[in-house]
Amino acid sequence: MSKMLVEQISECVENGKVNISSPYPPQMKGQLGTDELTRQALDEGVTPSDILNMALVPAMNRVGQKYTENKIFVPQMLLSEKAMSTSMTHLKPFFQSGEVQRKGVFIMGTVMGDLHDIGKNLCCMIVEGAGWEVIDLGVDVKPEQFVAALDTHPQAIVGLSALLTTTMVNMGVIIAAIRQRYPDTKITVGGAPVNNEFAQSIGANRYSKDPQELIMWLDNVA
Numbered sequence: 487m488s489k490m491l492v493e494q495i496s497e498c499v500e501n502g503k504v505n506i507s508s509p510y511p512p513q514m515k516g517q518l519g520t521d522e523l524t525r526q527a528l529d530e531g532v533t534p535s536d537i538l539n540m541a542l543v544p545a546m547n548r549v550g551q552k553y554t555e556n557k558i559f560v561p562q563m564l565l566s567e568k569a570m571s572t573s574m575t576h577l578k579p580f581f582q583s584g585e586v587q588r589k590g591v592f593i594m595g596t597v598m599g600d601l602h603d604i605g606k607n608l609c610c611m612i613v614e615g616a617g618w619e620v621i622d623l624g625v626d627v628k629p630e631q632f633v634a635a636l637d638t639h640p641q642a643i644v645g646l647s648a649l650l651t652t653t654m655v656n657m658g659v660i661i662a663a664i665r666q667r668y669p670d671t672k673i674t675v676g677g678a679p680v681n682n683e684f685a686q687s688i689g690a691n692r693y694s695k696d697p698q699e700l701i702m703w704l705d706n707v708a
Contacts, residue, residue, distance in 0.1 A: 491527040492541045495520055495573060499545035499615070502565025504572050510565060520573040534580040538617055542570055546615030550698035553608075560604065567611035574614065581619070588619040590708045591642035593635045595623030597660055600653035605677060609645060612697040618704065629663035636668050643704060645694075648677040658688035665689065672707050674700060 497503075498520045501511045505519035518526075527537055549566045552558045580586045592613050596606045603625050614620045621635055621642065636642060644664060648654040657675050664671055674692040675685050685693035691707075694700035 488527065488530060488532045488536075491523055491530065491532060492536060494518070495523045495527065495537060495541040496545040498523060499542060499566055499569045499573065500548050502562060502569050504565075504569045520569045521576075524573040524576045528576060534577045534586045537573065537577060538586065542573060542615050543617050546570060546612050547698075547701070549615075550612045550696075550701060554696050554698045560608070563608055563611070567608075567615075570611065570615045589617045589705070590619070591621060591639045592618045592645060592704065593621045593623065593632065593639065593642045594645040594647070595627035595632065596625040596647045596649075597653055597656040598626055598628045599656055600648050600650055601625045602647075602649035605649065606647040609647070609676070609694075609697045609700055612701060613645075613704065616701045616704070627660075629660045632660055632664055633667055636664065636671060640668065643672045643674070643707065645700070646673065646675045646690075648675075648680060651679045654679050654684070657690070661689050674703060676700065 501514060503511060503514045503517065503519040505521040506517065508519055509515055524537060549563060553563055577586065581588060594606055594610050596603055610620045610622045621639065623631055623635060632644060646657045646660060648657060654677065661673055664673065672691045674694045675690045676694045680693060682693040692703050694703060
């Protein structure tokens with residue numbers, strides 16, 4: 487029964503099924519969602535680690551792969567994010583108590599001058615679903631905000647997002663500020679105007695073209 491519950495949670499995340507009252511997806515109307523199934527799994531003794539590593543992480547990996555292959559789009563991603571986040575609300579007390587360990591800390595923000603957040607939000611969602619603690623600094627994030635976040639989480643990995651050619655240059659300013667205080671911090675950059683050559687020119691460790699590529703890199707450098 488426990489294995490079946492884990493599989494059901496994973497399926498709900500992949501398909502964006504939040505709870506029994508959710509009408510989406512149509513083929514799962516009237517069925518239990520991640521809300522009810524996660525509570526049930528915990529009540530029946532399934533460990534938070536198993537729910538995370540056997541249900542949420544594989545499901546979000548599949549969602550990320552589908553998005554990369556253009557098999558699903560932003561609306562489906564957001565529904566999966568809501569289903570995953572609903573499950574996570576039941577697991578977070580165990581993370582906070584230290585009973586369940588995360589892979590690491592990932593600090594993410596859209597750089598100063600840029601107010602776009604869809605790409606950032608998608609990355610944060612998939613990274614969290616893959617087992618990382620995510621510190622989302624929001625949009626229009628200044629260098630000192632990234633440095634302050636690293637003061638609290640000095641071993642964290644940093645992600646910078648930009649959607650505009652006029653703001654992508656601020657990535658270099660932020661990286662320089664981070665390197666001055668934390669020279670060994672691993673930093674990845676991404677966004678529509680960014681490419682690998684630009685990432686190298688500003689001193690980033692990585693250019694991540696999509697959330698799935700980001701996850702693969704994070705897991706390798708953790």
